[in-house]
Amino acid sequence: MTQTTLSTPDTPLAVEMRGIVKKFPGVLANDHVDFELKRGEIHALLGENGAGKSTLMNVLAGLYRQEAGTIRVKGSPVEFHSPRDAIKTGIGMVHQHFMLVPSQTVTENVLLGLDDPRFFMRLPQYDEKVASVGERFGLKVDPRAKIWQLSVGEQQRVELLKMLYRGADVLIMDEPTAVLAPQEIEGLFDILRSMVAQGKSVIFISHKLQEVTAIADRVSVLRRGVSTASGVPSRGVARQELARLMVGREVIFILDKKPAVPGDVVLDVGSIHADNDKGLPALRGLSLNVRSGEIVGVAGVAGNGQTELSQVITGLRRCKKGEVRLGGDLVSNRNALFGIEHGMAYVPEDRNHVGSAPNLSVTDNVIMKNYRKPPVSSRTGLLDMNAAAKIATDLKQAYDIIAPNVSTPVRLLSGGNLQKVILAREISGLPSFMVAVQPTRGLDVGAIEGVHRLLLTQREAGAAVLLISEELEELLSLSDRIYVIYEGMIMGEVRVGGGESDEALIEAIGLMMTGTPIEQIRKEGVGAHG
Amino acid sequence: MDPIIILQAGVATGTVLLFATIGEILAERSGILNLGVEGMMLIGAMTAFSVTIATGNPWLGLLCAMLAAGLLSQIHAFITITLQADQVVSGLALTFVGTGISLVLGEGLSKAGTVSLLPNFSIPLLSQIPFLGPILFTKQSVLVYIGYLFTPLTWYYINHTRPGLNLRSVGEYPSAADSLGINVFRLRYFYVFVGGMLAGLAGATISLAVAPGWFSELTTAGQGWIAVGLVIFAQWDPVRAMFGSYAFGALRRLILDIQGPTVLLGFDNPFYYNPYWGFFLQMLPYAFTVIVLVIGSREAIRKRLGAPAALGNPYIRGERGK
Numbered sequence: 001m002t003q004t005t006l007s008t009p010d011t012p013l014a015v016e017m018r019g020i021v022k023k024f025p026g027v028l029a030n031d032h033v034d035f036e037l038k039r040g041e042i043h044a045l046l047g048e049n050g051a052g053k054s055t056l057m058n059v060l061a062g063l064y065r066q067e068a069g070t071i072r073v074k075g076s077p078v079e080f081h082s083p084r085d086a087i088k089t090g091i092g093m094v095h096q097h098f099m100l101v102p103s104q105t106v107t108e109n110v111l112l113g114l115d116d117p118r119f120f121m122r123l124p125q126y127d128e129k130v131a132s133v134g135e136r137f138g139l140k141v142d143p144r145a146k147i148w149q150l151s152v153g154e155q156q157r158v159e160l161l162k163m164l165y166r167g168a169d170v171l172i173m174d175e176p177t178a179v180l181a182p183q184e185i186e187g188l189f190d191i192l193r194s195m196v197a198q199g200k201s202v203i204f205i206s207h208k209l210q211e212v213t214a215i216a217d218r219v220s221v222l223r224r225g226v227s228t229a230s231g232v233p234s235r236g237v238a239r240q241e242l243a244r245l246m247v248g249r250e251v252i253f254i255l256d257k258k259p260a261v262p263g264d265v266v267l268d269v270g271s272i273h274a275d276n277d278k279g280l281p282a283l284r285g286l287s288l289n290v291r292s293g294e295i296v297g298v299a300g301v302a303g304n305g306q307t308e309l310s311q312v313i314t315g316l317r318r319c320k321k322g323e324v325r326l327g328g329d330l331v332s333n334r335n336a337l338f339g340i341e342h343g344m345a346y347v348p349e350d351r352n353h354v355g356s357a358p359n360l361s362v363t364d365n366v367i368m369k370n371y372r373k374p375p376v377s378s379r380t381g382l383l384d385m386n387a388a389a390k391i392a393t394d395l396k397q398a399y400d401i402i403a404p405n406v407s408t409p410v411r412l413l414s415g416g417n418l419q420k421v422i423l424a425r426e427i428s429g430l431p432s433f434m435v436a437v438q439p440t441r442g443l444d445v446g447a448i449e450g451v452h453r454l455l456l457t458q459r460e461a462g463a464a465v466l467l468i469s470e471e472l473e474e475l476l477s478l479s480d481r482i483y484v485i486y487e488g489m490i491m492g493e494v495r496v497g498g499g500e501s502d503e504a505l506i507e508a509i510g511l512m513m514t515g516t517p518i519e520q521i522r523k524e525g526v527g528a529h530g
Numbered sequence: 531m532d533p534i535i536i537l538q539a540g541v542a543t544g545t546v547l548l549f550a551t552i553g554e555i556l557a558e559r560s561g562i563l564n565l566g567v568e569g570m571m572l573i574g575a576m577t578a579f580s581v582t583i584a585t586g587n588p589w590l591g592l593l594c595a596m597l598a599a600g601l602l603s604q605i606h607a608f609i610t611i612t613l614q615a616d617q618v619v620s621g622l623a624l625t626f627v628g629t630g631i632s633l634v635l636g637e638g639l640s641k642a643g644t645v646s647l648l649p650n651f652s653i654p655l656l657s658q659i660p661f662l663g664p665i666l667f668t669k670q671s672v673l674v675y676i677g678y679l680f681t682p683l684t685w686y687y688i689n690h691t692r693p694g695l696n697l698r699s700v701g702e703y704p705s706a707a708d709s710l711g712i713n714v715f716r717l718r719y720f721y722v723f724v725g726g727m728l729a730g731l732a733g734a735t736i737s738l739a740v741a742p743g744w745f746s747e748l749t750t751a752g753q754g755w756i757a758v759g760l761v762i763f764a765q766w767d768p769v770r771a772m773f774g775s776y777a778f779g780a781l782r783r784l785i786l787d788i789q790g791p792t793v794l795l796g797f798d799n800p801f802y803y804n805p806y807w808g809f810f811l812q813m814l815p816y817a818f819t820v821i822v823l824v825i826g827s828r829e830a831i832r833k834r835l836g837a838p839a840a841l842g843n844p845y846i847r848g849e850r851g852k
Contacts, residue, residue, distance in 0.1 A: 084711040099706035101699050102839065111692075112699055113710025121690050 012075040014039045014170050014201040015060065015091070020069035022055050029055040031225040032069070037170065042192055042202045044216035044234065046209070046246055048444035052225040053205045057172045060203075061093035062086030073170075084113075092163030093172040096179070098155050102148040106130065106141055106158050110165050133165050138194045153184035160191065164200075171195065172203045177211055178442065181301045182470070182513075189215050207246070207444050209239045210473070221245040243445060257456060260480040263292035266433050266464035267313070272322030272332065274312050282308040284488040285322070290433065290464040295455060297479030297496075298468040299509050305488035306468045307349060310437045313466070314346045315339045326433055340369055345431035345463075347422055349438045351415070355422045358411035362403055363392035365410050366425045395424040400450070416447025423454050434458055435466040440474060452478060472509065476502060484512035492518025531787050537665045540780025545677040546571075546735045547775035550757035552684055552768050553728025557603075559688065559766060560721035561701040561840040564606050565621025567729050568754025569628020570599040572747065574733025576632040579744045582645040588738050592648070595734035596727040602628055603726025607719045614844035625754070629747055639744040648672050648739045671739035673731075681772040688768065697721060701838035704845040714845045729754065752816055759819035762826035765836050778815060785811045 015037040022030040029052045037043050047053045058064045060071065062080035071078050073089045080086045083093070100109050107123055107130045117126070127143040134141055139157045147155060156176060163171055173192075177185045192202050192215060206212050212219055213234050219242065221229035228245040267290040276282035282305045290296045300306055311317035313324050315336045324332035331339050339346075348354040356365050367376050367388045375387040392406035399420045403413055410418055419439065426434060436455065440448040455478060458465050469475050475482050476496060482505075484491045491512035494505055511521050550567050557564045564570075574595035582591030602624065609620040649672050656667040666678070688694040696717060699707040704714045736749055743749075756778060764770035788794070789801045789808045801807045826832055832841070 082711060083709055095709075099703070099709045101703040101706050103702050103836075104695070104698065108695055109706075112695060112707065113712055117692060119691050119693070121692060121695060123690075 012039075013037060013072070014074065015203075016072040016075075017056070017060065018070050018072075020056060020059055020071075021067045022052075022059055022064060023067055024055075028225050030059070030066070033222065033225070033227045034230055035060075035220055035227070036231055037201050037203060038218075039169075039201055040196050040199055041217040042196055042204055042215055043231070044204045044206055044212040044219045045222065046206060046212055046219055046229075046242060047222035048207055048246055048446060051222040051246070051444075053222050054174055055225075056222065057093060057174065057203065057205060060086070061091060061172055063093075087163070087166050087168060090167060090169035091172070092166060092168030092170070094156065094159040094163065094174065094176065096174045096176075098159055100147045100155055100158055103146060105144055105146055106150075106161070107143045109147060109158060110143075110162050114166070130161065130165060134161050137164060137198065138191050139164075151184075152179050153181070153187060156180070156188065157191070160195075164195075169199070170201045170203065172205070174205045175207070176204070177206070177208065181303075182472075183301070185211070209242055209246075209445075212242070213239060246445060257478075258460060260294045260459070262294040262480070263462065265289045266292050266327055267466060268325040269309075269313065270322050270325070272309075272312055272319045272324065274308050274317055274319045276305075276308055282488050283312065283319070286485070286488060286490055287322075288466075288483050288490060288493075290466050292432070292464045293459060293462050294480040295459050295465040295467055295478050297475035297482040298466065298485055299472060299475050299482050299513060300470070300485035301513055302470055304485050306437065306485060308488075309485070310346070310348070310435050310468055313339075313435055314344060340429070343430075343432035345426035345429060345434040347419075347426055347434065347436040347439050349441075351418050351422055352411075356410050356418060359409050361392075362396065362401065362406045362408055362410055362413075362421055363388050365421055366392050366395055366428070369425055369429055391428075395421075395428060399424040399454075414447075416443045416450070419443060419447065419451060423451065427454065427458065431458075431463055433464045433466070435468065437468045438470065439467070440469075440471065448474075472506060476505065482509060484509055484518075486513060486515050491516065492521070494518075531791055534661075534664050536783045536787055537780055538668070538670075539783040540778075541666060541776050542670060542674055542740050542779065543782050544776035544779025545671070545674045546732045546740055546753055547757050547760060547778055548677050548681065548732075548772055549728045549735060550732035550754060551760045551764065551771040551775055552680065553725040553732070554757055554761045555764070555766050555768060555771060556684070556688075556697070556721045556728070557725030558761060558841055559697055559701045559838050560718045561704060561838055561843065561845070562607070562610055562718055562722050562725075563617045563621060563842050564603065564624070564722060564725055565618060565758060566603065566606055566624025566628060566754075567725075567757050568750060568752065569625035569632075570602050570726050570729035571628075571733035571736075571750045571754045571757075572632040573602050573628045574599040574730030575737040575749045576636040576639065576733070576744060577730070578734035579645060579737040580636070580639055580642075582738060583639075583642050586646055588646055588648045591645075591738060592731070592734045596730040599628075599730025599733065600723045600727040602631075603722050603729070604719070606726075607722040610844060611715055611718050611722070614846060617842050617844075633746055636744050636746060640746065642744075645738070645742065647742050650739075671735075673735045673739050677772075681768050684768040698838070701840055704840050708845070708847065718845070729757075732757070752819075755823075756815055756819050759822040759826075762822050762832075762835065762837075766838065781815060785814070 013036050017035040020030050020033045033056055035056060045053045055064065059066045062083045062085050073091065078089055107127050110130050111126060130143040139161050141154050141157050141161065147158065160171065176188060180188060196202060204216055216234045218231045219229065219234045220227060220231055221242065223246060269286065269288050271285045271287050272283050273285060274283040286309065298306060308317055312319045312332060315331060315334050315338060319332050323330055326342050326344060329342055331342060352358055371377060371383060376384055378384040389406055396403065396406055401420045402417050410421055440451050443451065455465055455467065467475065467478060479496050481493055481495050483493050494508055496505065508521055512518060550571055554564060554567055577598040578591040578595035581594040582588045606620050606624045609615045610617045650669050652669050653667040657663045688697060696707065696712050699712065700714050700717045708714050733750065737744055760771060760774045764774050791799055792802050793799055801811065
């Protein structure tokens with residue numbers, strides 16, 4: 001490609017990558033990728049998990065060395081041997097996992113690895129310097145605070161501060177919104193806008209389309225290591241079009257959902273109280289119910305009791321008051337096995353440690369719930385591993401699980417495939433009720449769609465599904481009803497598809513998520529009248 | 531049973547623990563648990579004594595002790611940092627290696643005679659301070675005085691200097707340090723070496739100053755283990771380590787002295803009349819160490835006490851951006 005039109009002498013590109021090739025054993029992560037970043041723009045790098053976005057940016061940040069291709073920064077060619085080299089030319093990367101020392105202060109983290117001060121750390125003086133850099137870009141954070149005292153959003157600001165303090169002009173943000181609560185995302189976007197207003201450039205790695213269209217000036221798309229779109233203005237390009245470039249096929253945003261045929265109440269949660277791990281009240285008189293053949297969503301900002309709710313329902317956490325009934329049977333304060341035997345399926349938030357045993361094979365993971373019963377449990381009391389392998393092979397086929405074979409340890413599977421293993425295990429038990437917590441977090445568009453379809457299939461099969469999620473879009477497209485949780489209580493309930501527009505629903509849910517009870521919303525006549 | 535004498539001796543014996551404990555604190559703050567302190571101390575004590583006998587120069591003996599123990603510690607460093615093996619297992623092995631080598635090379639050393647010791651002296655003016663003067667500044671070994679200066683300097687170094695900041699980062703969150711160009715491996719090797727040198731210094735403090743001579747493994751008599759326990763007790767802080775070390779030093783002396791008099795507080799002294807009571811007392815510091823180590827082995831408790839977050843974990847540089 002000979003795209004020299006953009007790099008006129010007046011506006012040299014902030015970054016220009018040409019023909020970048022990066023291989024990993026067995027994978028061609030970047031296949032002659034071109035990438036251009038203009039000064040003062042927010043440039044989104046879009047792609048599914050494993051498309052090579054992070055690899056490309058790790059090359060730019062000096063973490064990896066490319067096998068072929070050239071990098072130019074502000075017009076002059078560069079070669080990076082370490083992240084230090086990259087930062088010297090003004091390129092800083094904020095990783096998905098923060099690189100901050102929790103026990104140290106903000107200033108200490110910012111100064112780590114620098115030459116100034118050389119020996120004696122006169123912190124008060126540097127606290128001021130750090131604070132003034134923060135003020136310039138609207139990064140509000142106390143330089144004397146220890147990192148562990150800060151929220152995730154604040155920690156992200158410290159990471160940005162670290163790079164800005166080092167004089168970075170180009171900031172690479174690797175999926176920065178993945179860890180943020182909805183209201184923190186807006187704050188981050190404000191910061192990014194203020195940074196580009198002051199001449200910085202931002203590369204925004206994401207696989208969330210709505211964010212990309214909300215914040216980015218231009219978009220580049222990678223698919224399986226190949227660039228499928230390069231520097232397209234994000235206004236004026238349809239989301240469906242971007243999604244197609246990303247996954248290579250049309251992603252159906254409107255899931256074809258049959259009308260609900262709710263039956264009897266399957267799950268009945270009656271004013272439960274429970275504490276969190278720190279012994280503080282997490283659930284305070286929470287009630288809800290789920291009927292067969294419907295998906296009921298629970299919306300809310302993370303940390304308002306969602307995790308505890310799912311644990312009380314599944315018997316993994318004691319509830320102090322109230323009760324949970326499944327098909328009339330009391331299941332609270334029993335144990336997980338009791339729930340399983342009564343037809344409960346659970347897709348936990350943490351797929352890597354709660355949902356699966358990472359070092360065990362696909363087979364071991366899929367038989368975890370039914371190994372007590374034939375055909376896996378044989379008459380001799382031993383496990384029939386041939387039967388187990390057959391079950392696993394069938395499920396692998398039916399759920400399209402991409403894995404070399406069924407004896408592969410699940411830790412080697414991608415997030416989407418691991419989630420499919422878990423769903424295969426849970427659904428194959430023909431549950432009457434399923435609770436799914438953040439089932440699509442961190443998955444790419446294709447995998448999200450697959451999970452959504454499986455949940456809808458459950459609903460059509462007559463199961464009751466409780467979907468706890470922070471993705472409003474997901475809740476709105478899947479649920480028949482949505483409860484909103486706030487500080488361990490239900491603020492209210494809205495019905496989806498009852499004539500209300502999505503905007504009105506979102507407004508009502510948003511108000512409840514921030515602590516306004518639905519009665520008040522109705523009285524004041526704002527939002528939905530669900 | 532003079533409290534001044536007990537405390538004075540406590541500071542002197544406590545200096546042994548002080549060097550060993552602070553050395554272990556430095557190693558652990560970099561993320562490497564080294565349970566080989568006892569072995570390194572024995573190597574130090576033996577080397578110091580034999581070099582001093584051979585050359586007549588206790589300072590040379592001291593230097594060789596530090597180098598020998600530092601060298602020994604590098605076995606542990608190689609196994610745990612480069613080969614990324616379990617730190618507990620390797621540290622235990624190091625104790626056996628150190629003990630074994632020092633017993634073999636120290637064979638016959640206990641009958642080799644006496645050596646010229648490191649100087650003892652009083653500090654003018656300071657020794658006149660009532661109560662504290664006689665305890666801290668009268669006829670103490672030069673190493674005791676070094677210990678006084680050493681503690682605050684180490685504390686300042688860890689908390690208020692750039693190398694100290696690097697040390698803490700490497701022990702708390704090595705990948706963060708690595709991402710900013712700090713060489714995690716080199717720093718860990720260095721602080722394990724420093725820890726070894728200080729354990730060697732502690733050993734030399736015994737054989738050249740506090741309890742001169744070579745008495746095979748009884749030279750250290752498990753003080754290396756007490757130092758490992760003290761690190762947890764001191765919550766990885768040199769200043770607390772100093773108080774802990776002196777307290778334990780004084781306790782050791784008290785246990786000896788309490789068995790002397792026939793009458794204690796107007797009663798027949800049970801520790802004099804019944805030797806088993808004495809044995810019981812002598813056991814206490816070790817029992818304490820065992821309890822502290824057991825408690826400290828629980829991760830949740832270690833976290834609450836402020837253990838370096840990466841303590842015990844080998845640093846493996848991430849592949850594919852992890």
